[in-house]
Amino acid sequence: MTAIRTQVVPESGVKTAVPALEPLLSEIHQAGRAGRHVRGGEEADTLIPQQFRRRASLDLPEITEPQVVRHFTHLAQLNYAVDTGMYPLGSCTMKYNPKVNDRIASLAGFADIHPRQDDDTIQGALRLMFELQDLLAKLTGMDAVTLQPAAGAHAEFTALLLFKAHHSKRGDDAKRRRVIVPDSAHGTNPASAAMSGYAVTTVKSDARGNIDLTSLKAALGDDVVGLMLTNPNTLGLFEEHLREVCDAVHQAGGLVYGDGANMNALLGVARPGDLGFDCIHINVHKTFSTPHGAGGPGAGPLCVKAKLEPFLPHPRITKDSDGSYRRGPTPPESIGRIRSFFGNFGVLVRAYTYMTTLGEEGLAEASNDAILAANYLLALLRDSYDVAFDRPCMHEFVLSASRQKKQGVSGLDVAKALIDEGFHPPTVYFPLIVPEALMIEPTETEPRETLDAFAAAMNRIAERAKTDPSSVKAAPQHAPLARLDEVSAARYPKLKWLRPT
Amino acid sequence: MTAIRTQVVPESGVKTAVPALEPLLSEIHQAGRAGRHVRGGEEADTLIPQQFRRRASLDLPEITEPQVVRHFTHLAQLNYAVDTGMYPLGSCTMKYNPKVNDRIASLAGFADIHPRQDDDTIQGALRLMFELQDLLAKLTGMDAVTLQPAAGAHAEFTALLLFKAHHSKRGDDAKRRRVIVPDSAHGTNPASAAMSGYAVTTVKSDARGNIDLTSLKAALGDDVVGLMLTNPNTLGLFEEHLREVCDAVHQAGGLVYGDGANMNALLGVARPGDLGFDCIHINVHKTFSTPHGAGGPGAGPLCVKAKLEPFLPHPRITKDSDGSYRRGPTPPESIGRIRSFFGNFGVLVRAYTYMTTLGEEGLAEASNDAILAANYLLALLRDSYDVAFDRPCMHEFVLSASRQKKQGVSGLDVAKALIDEGFHPPTVYFPLIVPEALMIEPTETEPRETLDAFAAAMNRIAERAKTDPSSVKAAPQHAPLARLDEVSAARYPKLKWLRPT
């Protein structure tokens, strides 16, 4: 079965400026419409001195609730999501997001508390975070954890500030100005390095998809801050010389940052802390099943070895001898605050709930199943597509549509054709070192039937690329929209609606 | 804009027995799959004597949560609903269902309480019901209210038992065995009469859509229990001789039952209690905005004049002089229980919330707008379709597709063509006295743009009936399914899935 019609209908009767799936709020607007969610307070107007009062018009759309509900219901139905189908976006771990996690996060005791409340009024929340830190430390083999980073990239930047503090303390900071990243690294790695004021040295990958050891060694020196390494790397491969790599960096006085985006391969399989990393972030929106929220929120707890602990951002949560929890005093060497408050608490509650549900055995089973599912899918696809680096993968793998490209069908075309088969496409054109990359991560929560169906769809597309490439290039035909013109979107940016004035 | 595609995709990879939109749970099943929502209690098995233990197989589908979530998400997306578009189902008052009502009903203080708790642990709930009774009494001009009936039909049956008690008390019951209903009545009216052990006398309508006064008088006699009358009636028309009708029934010793399904026309416009009715039910799922739940639950409070109060079902809620509320003692003349407990409390909470939100002025405005919208829509459609009884309507009106029928297009065809235009069809083939009836109720919550668009769609269909009738008969083309074979469904009933064994 492929994509089917449903009942979504746009707000009837509303005229859109151009043909459209659904009108904009500004098009639904009609002057004089209003709900009554909140009212009163008119006396406020005179309390605000004239000079401060808003004179600019406030042309927010006026719409009543019945129409707002339909509008967002229609919009929602236009989305593909984990709740509607397989979403094998490589590097993103689009696993099932348990509903109990959401229910727990919405309990008043978690959702209706303010970060400026005193410690004794948020003991449950502090304990949850304290215990989550402990779970993550054990899982990663690290010594200390901060839950504050809002996402992986935020953790990367935080970690580089820790590195800076570490080198400063050793009087080394002034000379250490370079961060090494492999050419397979995610874009956030070099971007975080740059935000930290560092230069970036890119090291190439070897023929087996590892960071090239010789090139790495050549790149090392006493001006190196450290190495940012994803493991398994973005090819889905476990670094085969990991300890040598880490040793080399350490010998040069550098530190090794673990990009934990691919931690879903390692739960109970191996602890980054045992492998040579000095720290690692966790994308809980990947590994720990918290919903990706159409782009976010996530959370990126950072787990570090003892040597980096003194520098961790404020506030830190501590446990007193009487069993109560509190925000500790600012550690003297702390880099300071990296955000307003504790972290994306609502997301962390979900992660804690998930880890508590699965437990040690369940987490290990998840990684095991994720690895098995990826290798199984790879086996089903290896005849139709080129395999970027052909060795057993971890929880994901990267194919290349180079062969199809010669038939006139690009990786992007394959992706769009998958939409017509009822699947969300994989990550395309990443990592950059694989031409026409298709990065596929099935996760452990897709049933085997679905993996088989996905493989069948991919293989059908490969077949069509041979026999009828133009049909593949015309995809998608069954999505709400055909391909979008991204070039003119960027050339003539329309970044908000234009209200007729 | 008409119906558009969305992203709904069926569970990929699952084989269905025949082509299908979405597999059945039994098709998704795989032996050995299980979630872990509840576990343990194994010791129970030995606590149950052998002879009682289940020996029959228990072949419930085994499915894990990720798949269940997708399944029901897909199914939901196949539904048309008030939340997705205009739903002008006549007699059903498909108005907007405010979300705040649902939130209130799900508060633990309302959702997590048991009907066998003592009165002092449910004071808030008792007060809410007591006040709701009062609101409904004032709104209908009646003296007492029971909130217990689960729906309109349940209220009808309850009322007829009250009538029976009333006649019994007067020693009249044995001879009073006939209930009169107009030929325009809803099917539940005669069905309720039959359930009450009564014969049904049907009285025809006059040329203006009223119950025919002469025929009514002819039908009356001392064997009559009473009359069941809907007002405005199912033609959307206010009975022009209402008081005469009621007087005549009363003179014959009968009672007048008000079927309040159309109460959405009367809020603040007229009180049934002022018009001659002895009682009236309210479909709160219509008039008071509670969601129809894909067929139910609703609630059908019954409002009665004082003479019927002694017979109301047990339990009754009373207010003590100290301001506390309780279940009163069983009134001696009560007909007894008509259901397990208080009524569809969760629905009543929503109704109370709605009435509290709108207040007297808001409710009156709702009826006013509903009447205006219906007359407006009627004005837009009167040239294209026959109007069953041509006088100002109340909150709904009935068209006839007789003209189209001559062109080869039935009322049902028109309905199906509306689906392709992105609208839910109106009620068809009811009331029975209008050939090819299309019963249209826009409600007060559809914006004027939508009314215009609906009218345009209806007029387009009328046009196509003239020029291209076969295209109308082929509808729907843009729904998830084409027309369904209802005849063979009834002839060869398949009322559950068949599991391969």
Added chain:
Amino acid sequence: MSGTNSNPYSPHTDADRAAMLKRVGIKSVDELLTAIPRDALRPRLGLPTGMSEIEVQVHLESLAAKNRPAAAGPFFIGGPVQRRYIPAAVPVLALRGEFLTAYTPYQPEVSQGTLQAVFEYQSLLSELLAMDVVNSSMYDGSTAVAEAAFMAVRATGRKKVVIAREVYYQFRATLETYAKGPDLEVFAVPTDQLAANAGGSACLIVQHPDSFGALVDVRPIAEAAHASGALCVQVTEPHANALLEPPGALGADIAVGEGQPLGIPMSLGGPHLGIFATREALVRQMPGRIVGETRDARGTRGFVNTLQTREQHIRREKATSNICTNEALAAITAAAYLALMGPTGLRAAARNGVAKAHALASRLTAIPGCAIAMDGPFFDRFQLRTQMRGRELKHALAKENVLVDDGLHHEDRDGILIQCTEMTGEEEANALVSAVQRITAGAREAVAAR
């Protein structure tokens, strides 16, 4: 530019209204209301004025706060309505707007979500109960019992209905009220005298496990019914069927019950779910809606409301019931619940109730003067007899915030009723045991002191 409407959900501006009036050709809606007696037109109702959403929320929260939720302390009330665990995914799915705000699937092409979900409910319940056919819902357990009796009366042409006194009081009482309609004779007899009263009856109605939790041997009752041409109606509870031989295997012709425990909140007793099942031969006598499988014009599988010639909108006074609006959303909820729990989860929930009830029974009967009121085996609830009146003990326990039920209006059996489910916590059990200990000891001393 400000909200001038009294109805906050109205999208109509004054300009909209003016334009509509104009199109209709009138100046005011009152011109449309000439059929309404002048003296009755537009009365003042004396209702309060409207509120904003935030005000309503505050007001209703304050009312809700005046109720004591089950979760707020030890809780052992049960019976037809049970505190059961509702998996988080259940409301997320069943309360989606597309289910919640649709109505009866009169137009199957745009209602396949409802129709398939209800078809699945029918299939799931039919498997659980081992019955051939399940309808798409009755109002609640009590009206399902009454409608079962009516159906038996139709099927047999007899007017005598025999019901066990150990059927839930509320179900019996509802049957008795309903019976006043077609003037049926209802006899309530102890369960063990059902069989003896089968002669001339339309049906025997038995509950298993009964209202006190006792296990009942249904087979001989069914046999007695059949032997005298009557139907056997079994009142059942959904979870019990995971562990006990189901109605279909015990000889029941109709199985009915309260479906609330299948993922539906207690909500003070409604909206709930009347379960109604029967044998294939009787399907055309069945009340209520039934969904059936068919194909569309392109050959794709689809579902429709079927066998509608039983229903009021077609058959009017000849219909098998007057039911129209039913409890479809509850049926969809139950389907989602059963799909999520699966056989493993359902069994576990049932087992938890049984295991906890028996453990608690042991602890309570160890208290001097306390005994189980029934002789035979029980399931997940039981009646406890002490020296105190049940009602007294219940009130004394309530003072300690421990909620139990007293007898279910069974006239000659006194005591408190203890229901356990998977929600019954260790601490709750401890609280009950120690409270009963304390209170009954106090009562004994008071007696001794006299």
Added chain:
Amino acid sequence: MSGTNSNPYSPHTDADRAAMLKRVGIKSVDELLTAIPRDALRPRLGLPTGMSEIEVQVHLESLAAKNRPAAAGPFFIGGPVQRRYIPAAVPVLALRGEFLTAYTPYQPEVSQGTLQAVFEYQSLLSELLAMDVVNSSMYDGSTAVAEAAFMAVRATGRKKVVIAREVYYQFRATLETYAKGPDLEVFAVPTDQLAANAGGSACLIVQHPDSFGALVDVRPIAEAAHASGALCVQVTEPHANALLEPPGALGADIAVGEGQPLGIPMSLGGPHLGIFATREALVRQMPGRIVGETRDARGTRGFVNTLQTREQHIRREKATSNICTNEALAAITAAAYLALMGPTGLRAAARNGVAKAHALASRLTAIPGCAIAMDGPFFDRFQLRTQMRGRELKHALAKENVLVDDGLHHEDRDGILIQCTEMTGEEEANALVSAVQRITAGAREAVAAR
């Protein structure tokens, strides 16, 4: 036939696993793990064993019960995170599974729901702030401030950043930490000395209303910034813009703020919404994702992520920010919130805060020894000075279950901070006033007794 998996969300049966292993051509997953050092493979982690959903629910409810929700009594804590009314429809819409469980709309054809909703968020905020362009979100208000400074540094080529001390402490502190990356100089000066410090700076950062609630005259500060070639960054609060002249009209080049009050739960400070807006000329320096309008191949309007050459996945170390995962769901939530509230509702909410704060201020300053700490006009919060230390008074109030904040880490201003919103109830206000009365009277007596 029973759940043997440790991961309850795994659909794989042992048979599935066996079949997959077979297809891969291995006996065990370990055969795939040869690259992992043996000594590090499959360690025991020492984590607890798994639980069932009901057990998890009970456990987490018990943790939640150890927190004091805002609704549980008088509550006046505010600042960047505010207790605001969330219309019931907001979470129903924004938390639909199709929004919640999608990711960044990399494939626009199947992500139009996200893209259009975020485009609408951008448009709504741009109207509210009177700014040309709004991005699709930053992590929170604090990182938005820091990224604004970075952007100003990029745009001006200068490394000096001047921030008012009356900007929220948390925002300032975050900026200071961020500044350690590219080694910026950050100067914190009183708001009234911002203009004087414009020389050579990349930007002046001013908050209006400031952290104490004071209204700030932003125009001269913006002018001073522009006069010396710097940008003016205004920290703003969403609701304030309904009543106050917005950043775009005051001369701000960048407007940033915490968007949580727009329908997002407080959740102990996250996940929230970093608002980030700028002028058109600066858009290519902007961090974060931006959605733009375009057409599809058939000419239908659609939306895409655009101007991506600013972003890390394209530009890597040359990107305008490292942000990838952002707070899109919060942006969608804010869009739904603003659509529901409309201008009327938003104004009403803002007005309520202002009116209640001023009423409360009058009542509190009538208490002997109590005074408003700021001289000028304020908005919906204010600092109250008494004879007691703010911290002391806060603790004394907390003992009476009245929660307030003490100074927001502003080193030389002491007192308690009182935030009002539309949620501030009459009874709460009374409780605060009488508690302050009682406590400060006690303190005065204690002083007098000494």
